[in-house]
Amino acid sequence: MLSRVAERMYWGARYLERAENTARLVRVYDAALLDLPDEAGVGWPLLVDICGVRELFNARHPKGGDRETLRFLISDPDSPSSITASLGQARENFRTTRDQCPTEAWRSVNELYLYGRKTLPKATSPRRRHEVLSEIVQRTQQLTGLLSGTMSHGDAYNFIRLGRNLERADMTTRIIDIAAATLLGARTKENGLDNTLWMAVLKSLSGYQMYRQYVRRRIRDEDVIRFLLHDPLFPRAVAHCLEDLETSMLKLPNHEIPLRAVLRLQRIVATQLPQGVEEAALRKLMDDLQLELADVHRQLSTAWFLPDQAA
Amino acid sequence: MKISWSEYDPGDAWDELLSAPGLPRPHARKLTNYLASLTPARLSRRQQAAERAIVEMGITFTVYSEGQNIDRAWPFDIIPRVVAASEWRHIETGLKQRLTALNMFIDDIYNEQRILAAKRFPREVIETSGNFLRECMGARPAHGVWAHVCGSDLVRDADGTVYVLEDNLRVPSGVSYMLENRIVTKQVFPELFAHSRILPVDNYASMLFDTLASLSPRPLDHPEVVVLTPGIYNSAYFEHAYLAQAMGAELVEGGDLVVGDDNCVYMRTIAGLERVDVVYRRVNDTFLDPEVFRHDSMLGVPGLMRAWRAGNVAIANAPGAGVADDKLVYAYVPDIIRFYLDEDAILPNVPTRACIDDDDRRYVLDHLPELVVKPVNESGGYGMLIGPAASQKEIDRFASLVKRDPRNYVAQPVLNLSTAPTLVRGRLEPRHLDLRPFSLQGERSAVTAGGLTRVALVKGSLVVNSSQGGGSKDTWVVETGED
Numbered sequence: 001m002l003s004r005v006a007e008r009m010y011w012g013a014r015y016l017e018r019a020e021n022t023a024r025l026v027r028v029y030d031a032a033l034l035d036l037p038d039e040a041g042v043g044w045p046l047l048v049d050i051c052g053v054r055e056l057f058n059a060r061h062p063k064g065g066d067r068e069t070l071r072f073l074i075s076d077p078d079s080p081s082s083i084t085a086s087l088g089q090a091r092e093n094f095r096t097t098r099d100q101c102p103t104e105a106w107r108s109v110n111e112l113y114l115y116g117r118k119t120l121p122k123a124t125s126p127r128r129r130h131e132v133l134s135e136i137v138q139r140t141q142q143l144t145g146l147l148s149g150t151m152s153h154g155d156a157y158n159f160i161r162l163g164r165n166l167e168r169a170d171m172t173t174r175i176i177d178i179a180a181a182t183l184l185g186a187r188t189k190e191n192g193l194d195n196t197l198w199m200a201v202l203k204s205l206s207g208y209q210m211y212r213q214y215v216r217r218r219i220r221d222e223d224v225i226r227f228l229l230h231d232p233l234f235p236r237a238v239a240h241c242l243e244d245l246e247t248s249m250l251k252l253p254n255h256e257i258p259l260r261a262v263l264r265l266q267r268i269v270a271t272q273l274p275q276g277v278e279e280a281a282l283r284k285l286m287d288d289l290q291l292e293l294a295d296v297h298r299q300l301s302t303a304w305f306l307p308d309q310a311a
Numbered sequence: 312m313k314i315s316w317s318e319y320d321p322g323d324a325w326d327e328l329l330s331a332p333g334l335p336r337p338h339a340r341k342l343t344n345y346l347a348s349l350t351p352a353r354l355s356r357r358q359q360a361a362e363r364a365i366v367e368m369g370i371t372f373t374v375y376s377e378g379q380n381i382d383r384a385w386p387f388d389i390i391p392r393v394v395a396a397s398e399w400r401h402i403e404t405g406l407k408q409r410l411t412a413l414n415m416f417i418d419d420i421y422n423e424q425r426i427l428a429a430k431r432f433p434r435e436v437i438e439t440s441g442n443f444l445r446e447c448m449g450a451r452p453a454h455g456v457w458a459h460v461c462g463s464d465l466v467r468d469a470d471g472t473v474y475v476l477e478d479n480l481r482v483p484s485g486v487s488y489m490l491e492n493r494i495v496t497k498q499v500f501p502e503l504f505a506h507s508r509i510l511p512v513d514n515y516a517s518m519l520f521d522t523l524a525s526l527s528p529r530p531l532d533h534p535e536v537v538v539l540t541p542g543i544y545n546s547a548y549f550e551h552a553y554l555a556q557a558m559g560a561e562l563v564e565g566g567d568l569v570v571g572d573d574n575c576v577y578m579r580t581i582a583g584l585e586r587v588d589v590v591y592r593r594v595n596d597t598f599l600d601p602e603v604f605r606h607d608s609m610l611g612v613p614g615l616m617r618a619w620r621a622g623n624v625a626i627a628n629a630p631g632a633g634v635a636d637d638k639l640v641y642a643y644v645p646d647i648i649r650f651y652l653d654e655d656a657i658l659p660n661v662p663t664r665a666c667i668d669d670d671d672r673r674y675v676l677d678h679l680p681e682l683v684v685k686p687v688n689e690s691g692g693y694g695m696l697i698g699p700a701a702s703q704k705e706i707d708r709f710a711s712l713v714k715r716d717p718r719n720y721v722a723q724p725v726l727n728l729s730t731a732p733t734l735v736r737g738r739l740e741p742r743h744l745d746l747r748p749f750s751l752q753g754e755r756s757a758v759t760a761g762g763l764t765r766v767a768l769v770k771g772s773l774v775v776n777s778s779q780g781g782g783s784k785d786t787w788v789v790e791t792g793e794d
Contacts, residue, residue: 004567004579095543099556
């Protein structure tokens with residue numbers, strides 16, 4: 001398989017997953033904000049930090065603002081972190097590898113992009129937000145199902161899995177990161193608040209029900225974090241994403257070096273959970289995980305996308 | 312009400328299916344009888360079925376306009392154009408003769424230049440040709456063949472003579488539409504295929520693969536053949552992807568290939584670098600290698616020419632093969648055939664006047680309103696003057712163009728292209744058409760049975776290019792058993 005094609009599959013899947021995760025994040029954050037008292041000090045601008053685009057945002061909107069934040073994350077085609085931009089990138093990558101995917105998949109990506117471009121600007125208004133974002137999540141899920149159900153699970157599909165799981169793991173760490181930063185801080189001020197917020201976190205990952213089956217007691221921050229990091233069965237848990245990365249890599253040639261990076265990351269996740277959830281330590285751990293995920297990306301790029309440098 | 316052939320009148324043009332209203336030609340009789348058994352409504356339903364199939368199969372061509380690429384469904388007419396097998400054998404022999412001679416000419420021009428020394432071809436024409444590449448001098452591609460894939464444009468005039476109008480030796484396209492047209496037609500008229508002997512065309516991809524494989528510099532059972540495309544924005548990308556898939560070859564872009572210090576070509580794959588033996592390139596000469604030609608080319612592969620000259624990779628068509636694909640060189644093809652093969656051309660040229668010649672130029676300038684004037688280096692029907700249809704202003708403009716740059720223009724009489732019945736709003740009407748068969752030459756030669764018939768869908772129009780309102784038809788070479 002050509003490196004270029006593999007790379008486009010990988011990025012196509014990453015951008016698709018990113019669009020979905022951003023939509024999830026905004027949707028659930030929206031619901032959670034309504035339940036929070038203003039004093040909690042939690043507002044839209046925090047999402048900019050979750051997505052790791054603070055510098056870009058500040059450069060474009062020095063004065064900040066809720067509207068600006070939402071536009072920046074949802075519909076601004078010139079903002080690289082918007083859902084619209086992610087869908088556009090996903091479309092471009094699948095468009096240039098059309099002959100590798102089932103025709104329906106390309107058609108769905110194209111329709112999804114056109115739908116997003118037309119409808120996402122409406123999601124900046126609170127009335128339509130939930131509906132539009134849910135549609136985006138649902139359509140990307142359909143596409144993931146379509147690829148899984150109609151595409152041969154060969155090399156090309158393995159690159160799609162790599163892209164999807166790397167992006168997913170990354171987003172889960174970002175969500176834990178932001179929860180740690182704001183919610184653990186807020187806990188000291190007002191009791192009972194953390195329960196609402198951790199529920200929001202779980203819901204943003206469609207993990208609320210799965211969590212309730214897994215942990216049969218009241219929601220506790222430690223349990224949620226452990227669930228999102230360690231659960232081997234929940235598809236959006238970091239451990240599960242890493243296992244999926246491992247499985248996909250084993251099926252590809254020349255996997256030794258990128259696989260080593262995944263195995264190291266699995267060890268960190270398994271062993272380094274701070275006891276007693278302390279904010280600074282948790283945030284530090286999430287930062288480390290994100291750096292390690294970036295390293296997995298680097299190693300797999302070199303191994304499969306830049307064969308002249310790997311040799 | 313059934314379809315009635317007595318109402319079909321081709322006028323002055325030669326019609327491929329009927330010799331006169333109500334009088335089908337013998338080789339077309341099965342088709343015309345069958346069509347006469349249908350009502351216009353049923354025929355229209357078949358056309359709709361064909362159009363649905365085309366959309367479902369994703370057959371598109373790309374039109375570049377207003378800065379946007381638009382994939383359009385391929386315009387297709389379901390009524391096939393029929394050619395008698397006996398006539399086809401004659402055409403096929405003529406095409407092979409022509410391509411053989413043209414390849415000998417290209418090989419000679421880049422090596423000994425015997426034809427120039429013998430003064431049978433003007434040296435000046437070569438030296439001023441934009442398609443002549445000095446970088447190719449002394450190269451010796453396998454089997455002495457430079458143009459491995461040729462798409463000739465054939466036209467039939469009112470008296471029934473078939474002429475070669477153009478030899479496309481650079482990156483001719485259209486063959487995928489020929490193949491898809493056949494698939495669609497089989498779905499639309501299965502009954503006819505069951506009861507006629509229509510020569511198959513679907514072996515093209517394997518013929519092409521065999522031709523390309525025969526060029527491999529390494530004696531392997533399975534040489535690595537790749538199709539080099541300029542990318543998704545190229546108007547023929549659909550075809551590049553189609554052929555790659557049909558041959559089981561990788562579809563690569565310039566960035567996928569790299570030339571090593573050993574002057575071999577490799578492709579970047581997830582399993583590392585893999586050696587490439589044959590590049591079937593659909594990229595123009597000057598974009599092939601930024602080390603040698605256009606330095607700003609992002610489509611090519613730096614070092615490709617080095618690897619080719621070292622004999623480590625075959626390129627089809629070979630760089631520089633376009634020297635014989637120039638409307639001015641075209642004028643000399645009958646002489647070229649005589650010089651190398653000592654034979655007369657089996658298929659005639661359209662009488663062509665080269666404006667570089669003083670007498671010819673004088674004649675052309677005096678007769679512009681009757682002639683077709685073509686720039687020698689354009690394709691796709693762009694930049695032409697069609698005298699009888701032109702305004703005085705256009706004629707004056709071409710007069711000054713010809714005077715300013717005579718090397719760049721040739722002129723031909725206006726041919727009354729042949730017609731075939733075409734479905735127009737439920738009725739069969741004559742429309743003008745041409746034919747592009749595809750010839751292959753490697754270790755052996757082969758020609759497609761028929762080719763791509765292009766049809767001008769606008770009444771009376773002679774312009775068949777898909778970029779300018781043309782459509783296409785399936786082409787049937789039919790054994791009638793009468794010869």
